[in-house]
Amino acid sequence: MIKEQIEKLWNGESQDFSCVMEIIKALDSGELRIAEKVNDHWYTNDYLKKAILLFFRHSQSKLMKNGICSFFDKVPLKTKDWSNEDFIKTGFRAVPGSLIRYGAYIAKSVVLMPCFVNIGAFIDEKTMIDSNVLIGSCAQIGKSCHISDGVTIGGVLEPLQSSPVIIEDNCFIGVRSAITEGIIIREGAVIGTGVMLSSSTKIIDRETGKIFYGEIPPYSVIVSGSYQTTNNLNLNCAVIVKKVSKGTRHKTEINELLR
Numbered sequence: 001m002i003k004e005q006i007e008k009l010w011n012g013e014s015q016d017f018s019c020v021m022e023i024i025k026a027l028d029s030g031e032l033r034i035a036e037k038v039n040d041h042w043y044t045n046d047y048l049k050k051a052i053l054l055f056f057r058h059s060q061s062k063l064m065k066n067g068i069c070s071f072f073d074k075v076p077l078k079t080k081d082w083s084n085e086d087f088i089k090t091g092f093r094a095v096p097g098s099l100i101r102y103g104a105y106i107a108k109s110v111v112l113m114p115c116f117v118n119i120g121a122f123i124d125e126k127t128m129i130d131s132n133v134l135i136g137s138c139a140q141i142g143k144s145c146h147i148s149d150g151v152t153i154g155g156v157l158e159p160l161q162s163s164p165v166i167i168e169d170n171c172f173i174g175v176r177s178a179i180t181e182g183i184i185i186r187e188g189a190v191i192g193t194g195v196m197l198s199s200s201t202k203i204i205d206r207e208t209g210k211i212f213y214g215e216i217p218p219y220s221v222i223v224s225g226s227y228q229t230t231n232n233l234n235l236n237c238a239v240i241v242k243k244v245s246k247g248t249r250h251k252t253e254i255n256e257l258l259r
Contacts, residue, residue, distance in 0.1 A: 003047045010050045017058055023051040024119075028078065030105035033122045034138040035164055042140075042184060044163050049138065052103065052120050053157055075101045075119055097131075104135075107143075118155050124169070136180075142169035142187070146254075154180030154198075168218075172254050181214075188219040188249045190257050195224050195238055202227065202237040212240075219244050221257050 002022065008014035026032040027048065035044045059074040066080065078100040079086070087094070092106045097114030100106060104121040113131040120138035123129065127145040136155020141147065151173050156164045163182035167173065171185050174193040179185065181199040191197070203212040204227065216222060217240070225239035244257060 006047045006051050006054070009054060017054075020051050020054045020058070023048060024055055024103045027052075027103045027120055028105060030107065030122065033105065033140065034120050035122075035140050035166060042163065042166055048120070049157055052137070055103075075103065078102045078104060078106070078117075098129075120157075120164075121155075136165065138164040140164055140166045142167055142171065144169060145171045145173070147173045148175040148177070148193075150176040152178040152180070154178070156182060170249065174258075184215045186216055186218040186220075188244070188246060189216045190221045190244075190249075190254060191216070192221070192223040192258050195222055196236065197222075197238055202235075203240065204237055205240040207240075207242075216240075217243070219246060219249055223258065 002019050005014065005016065005019035006023065009016065009019065023032060032048060034048050035042050056074055061072050061074050064071040064073060064076055066077065079094060090106065091108030092110040092112065094112045095114060098112035100117040101119045103119035104117045106112065106123050107125040109126045110123050111128045113129060115129050115131065115133040115135065117123065117135040118137040121135045123135070123141045124143040126143055127141055129135065129147050130149045132150045133147050134152045136153055137157050138155060139153045145167055147153065153165050156162045165179050165183055167185040168187040170188045172190045173179065174191050174195065176193060177191050177195045179197050183197045183199065185191065199214045203216065204225065220240045221242045221244065222238050223241055225237050226234045227237050228234055244252070
């Protein structure tokens with residue numbers, strides 16, 4: 001029903017804006033999410049992205065004050081005017097300097113160091129978001145992940161058919177890495193320091209020579225590399241240096257896996 005209301009509003013067949021606010025509220029609470037996994041395949045709910053775009057289209061920037069400085073924006077901060085009881089109820093920890101836009105969901109036991117989380121993002125339980133991290137609009141991050149210092153997780157609102165960045169459970173993203181353009185990082189993967197991944201990045205399995213684009217296989221250990229083209233140019237790529245079992249991934253220190 002609400003999907004039909006959004007489509008009518010999007011196509012100019014309705015002027016009832018209440019369905020947009022209902023969706024933004026549901027995204028904020030985690031009741032709805034931009035992408036969902038069904039039978040190991042991720043599906044993007046385009047109508048939810050349309051709702052966010054409609055929210056921006058119909059909203060005006062206004063002055064927003066907090067205890068440190070003021071903002072001039074269309075989207076309020078998620079934790080504006082929260083009480084101690086609000087934080088206890090939601091169950092996540094937000095260190096000073098962490099900014100979360102309304103419409104982003106943060107699950108219990110998440111720890112947010114000074115970072116920025118954009119509207120439509122979803123961060124699941126027991127995940128650590130380290131300092132200077134940017135979580136882009138609609139990015140989906142699973143349980144018990146560690147997103148290290150200075151990482152950029154790309155956002156996506158347009159084009160509507162584009163998928164958001166998806167990081168499944170138990171993943172580690174190394175310092176200063178950048179994950180963009182709808183990449184899927186499958187469960188248990190370890191991404192080394194400074195790895196740049198986009199949908200066009202060539203991902204080479206060192207052991208088999210197999211090449212991937214847009215998806216990191218489960219329990220892969222990834223580092224930066226290069227490959228030589230036919231005209232002797234060296235281009236950047238990502239290299240799967242090893243695969244580890246689920247048991248090994250949980251028992252072994254990240255630094256050992258990256259050696």
